[in-house]
Amino acid sequence: MSPLPRTLLDAILIAALGATIGLAVNHRLVGDAFSGRLAAPAAVAATPAARLPQPVLLAEVRELAATGAVPVDARDAALYSEGHLPGAISLPLGEADARLAGFRAQVDVRRTLVLYCNGYGCPDSFDLGLQLIKAGYQDVRVFEGGFPEWRDAGLPVEKGAR
Amino acid sequence: MKRSGRLSYHLCRLLLGGVFVWAGAVKALDVPAFAGQVAAYRLLPYAWNYAVASTLPYVELLAGALLLANQRLKPAALLLGVLNGLFIVVLLSVLARGLQIDCGCFGPDAGTTPLQALGRDVVLLALAVAVYRQHDRYAPPAGP
Incomplete structure (x- = not known):
């Protein structure tokens, strides 16, 4: 039914949405890790x-x-x-x-x-x-x-x- | 015949979704510990381990939840299939490099060797392929 490009696009959107939620929840941890201020x-x-x-x-x-x-x-x-x-x-x-x-x-x-x-x-x-x-x-x-x-x-x- | 096929299709979908919701939730609850386990794979610069540990559990949770909820099945199965393929490649690299690590697949206390994890990922990949391929036959037609 749904052609591959559409499915692929949806899969990428799901991944992007999941990653965005993860980054939003853990933004302080990730920020600290990248700035070397961890723990x-x-x-x-x-x-x-x-x-x-x-x-x-x-x-x-x-x-x-x-x-x-x-x-x-x-x-x-x-x-x-x-x-x-x-x-x-x-x-x-x-x-x-x-x-x-x-x-x-x-x-x-x-x-x-x-x-x-x-x-x-x-x-x-x-x-x-x-x-x-x-x-x-x-x-x-x-x-x-x-x-x-x-x-x-x-x-x-x-x-x-x- | 068709009925048992439909039943096994839904079982695959629920099993795959349930496994990933569980795996994602356990890891999302303790991101720093998961970051340590990602670091043990020695594949990424230090800070990127935290980026992966922060995002991957939520991607797994979301895709797993879609499977459980019978929504966006094909993209969710495709995504989990690709992720599983990636996990398999990473685990093979662990075996090739002879690292003695815990796979970290289900959080800090699961204690799975890379070889066990590899076997499990092959099964999960098969489930994802089954859901993807059977979707058009058994899923109700999509709305407008």
Whole structure:
């Protein structure tokens, strides 16, 4: 009945309408993402989304590190000793249960944490973030570019075991 | 014969629509988490992951809702078919690059491997093709 060009046009219109609604609902998030202002400290509130680790960009990781946030390395100890973000605390996801008490003694729950692991393909920092939120940490960020993006940007890397 | 064909046509339509309404709603409820999952595919510049995560769930919701509501079936099925084809290509690229990620198809807690997602997308693509092709035979004639 309806010829293909008409159907195609309607399909494109449906896609455009859906995308417009999505952008209208999420315009602040998208705007923040494109201007690099994502997950500003004020965004951490008691909303359900805030109970998940919040993604941060490299630029913001640098700012956070300069203002006293604690980098947390979710990779295993061997990778940590080969190179990590300056001042990072090693808390491998696999050892999180055993080491969490010690970590809590070392780092106050009100500190901002920046978790990272091996870049975008690596879910460990996100999973560790969920555990840390459950353990009471209020401001948990995940740097999804992880150690590779930090190193490749030519930023300082610390070596040595924990 | 015609009756069972009509029944299966409507089942395909409702199933396809329901799956996409569900998938879209789950992701629309937590756009930042979905953005993280899109980023895990490592295909887009960082900010574009947020653009996709903000828009894709609503496109899925709208097209799925049209199928459920028995409106604009052919364009909605075409759109979902094209989207599914795109998902399949993206998932193949994930397998080819050996990325170990969660597909993110149904939000943050679904936990589906790329291979499982690929199988599911092939089934959904078949549903979309079925709805598209059977539409003219079983749908009531369009109004003026």
